Amino acid sequence: MPTPERTSLEEIVRAARDLLESSGHEGLTMQAVAHRVGVRAPSLYKRVRNRGDLVALVADATLRELGARVEAAATHADDDPRLALARLVRAGRDFARERPAGFRLILAPGTDLRLDPASLEAASAPVLRVAARLAGEERVLDAARTFTAWATGFVSMELAGAFRLGGEVERAFEFGLDRLCHALAIPAS
Amino acid sequence: MPTPERTSLEEIVRAARDLLESSGHEGLTMQAVAHRVGVRAPSLYKRVRNRGDLVALVADATLRELGARVEAAATHADDDPRLALARLVRAGRDFARERPAGFRLILAPGTDLRLDPASLEAASAPVLRVAARLAGEERVLDAARTFTAWATGFVSMELAGAFRLGGEVERAFEFGLDRLCHALAIPAS
DNA sequence: TGAAGTAGCTATGGTCAATAGCTTAGGATG
DNA sequence: CATCCTAAGCTATTGACCATAGCTACTTCA
CATH class of the missing domain: 1.10.357.10 (Tetracycline Repressor, domain 2)
Known part of the structure; x- marks a missing residue:
């Protein structure tokens, strides 16, 4: 069995969506998302391929x-x-x-x-x-x-x-x- | 009288518009625009405040x-x-x-x-x-x-x-x- | 208790925006 | 003709950000 997730993908997408609204498309950086989730930027790449992927997830969730x-x-x-x-x-x-x-x-x-x-x-x-x-x-x-x-x-x-x-x-x-x-x-x- | 312009603003905007269509919004970089105009990136800042300004000019021209x-x-x-x-x-x-x-x-x-x-x-x-x-x-x-x-x-x-x-x-x-x-x-x- | 898998980290490289400061060309002025 | 001066362009540099590599530690299961 895999280790239970500490930081879920949903949490990341939610943070990214909030950040998109508050800071705009340019302000949606991996670092900002990571900070909001309480993690360092590289850790996000365990859940998301790259920034474009995250934006796609945000778009789909929206x-x-x-x-x-x-x-x-x-x-x-x-x-x-x-x-x-x-x-x-x-x-x-x-x-x-x-x-x-x-x-x-x-x-x-x-x-x-x-x-x-x-x-x-x-x-x-x-x-x-x-x-x-x-x-x-x-x-x-x-x-x-x-x-x-x-x-x-x-x-x-x-x-x-x-x-x-x-x-x-x-x-x-x-x-x-x-x-x-x-x-x-x-x-x- | 000011020295006649070698690289006109119109030329820059035209290059930026072409680049936007060929390479997308992400591909519209100052360096790419400068290269297309035949100049180095920092030279563009003599005609344009920043990238956002250039995008605004592109939008208005369009x-x-x-x-x-x-x-x-x-x-x-x-x-x-x-x-x-x-x-x-x-x-x-x-x-x-x-x-x-x-x-x-x-x-x-x-x-x-x-x-x-x-x-x-x-x-x-x-x-x-x-x-x-x-x-x-x-x-x-x-x-x-x-x-x-x-x-x-x-x-x-x-x-x-x-x-x-x-x-x-x-x-x-x-x-x-x-x-x-x-x-x-x-x-x- | 040991093995394995995984979350998160630091360190790093590469790209890009933007600024500082220098060099040079070319017209204006005496 | 000599000089100045404006502006165009450059190199060097800083800082932000994306992305990868590789390490550490923790959790789970046999």
Whole structure:
């Protein structure tokens, strides 16, 4: 039997995620992570291949948490798909505000970073499920993608500060959500 | 009169942009840029404060080029706003495919990076102009933002490889564009 | 008690950002 | 023409960080 782990991989990833949010992508150094875990930097390489690997783990953990949040928002069991979609996107917005740096990591992953397809699947499944309930929509996949595109674009714009005043954000959100729902519920003319 | 510049700032930024696309964000080192320009690394600091500054210049140059492309796509002088919007988004998609790394830089700028508001303004103005011509739409700003959100989200998804097969991309694009145009041309009920 | 495996450490090498200080070229000025 | 002076570029250096090598000590199991 192997020796029980003193410093678990989960602990390292958690420290790395916190550090990413507090110090940015540049501040996410092996030394800083190690210090936060209470260990010296080289010890991390017993659990992680290199820094890129750690960043990938951070990205995947973040993506999975986003998926869980969206999933939780989807399981509210009310009939109105519009409200369900609104909750889904709000879950994404809240998450992006809580972990902006992590969100950026999964929003625009570098060429080197490969997100786990299973995690992506899990995160996008709820939208697909709700979209399937949209009245009059037969092209469910395309509808879900259109909605997801708007939602991610909106959140990324909000994150980048594209909306100056706070009130404008909500107005723009309600507007976009309303129009998207109309557009996707009404069959192509 | 000052001595004429041997190595211009434009030359440096151009080299940095090319390097960003060929070697990624990590490969964009001062040494690599200097070597490409035909100079030693410390000499760059005569033109640029630090690496972050150079990245900001790269981002701004990329954003301005995107703006110019979108602007060019908008000045086609045909009456159909739908075709105009299609050309706008296609210009963005083409650009994102040509300079994916640069596009990511302006899509999800890090917390440290501040994009020039004027450049952002110039890049988003064409959409606003076309949106203003949409029949029956009075909330022009919100409409433009909704459209822009969908477009950026779509491009970022395409860039991240969210669409498996090539054909699916075009189908999803046509679908989303069609629905968005319908949604934004029809006044809220 | 002895063997084995493993967590963590120190020491080290290599890359890169950034600064200090020097050298030199080339125009401006007398 | 001689001189100055600005600025471009260089070498040398420091400090941060990633990553590996190799050692020590502890835990578990026979």
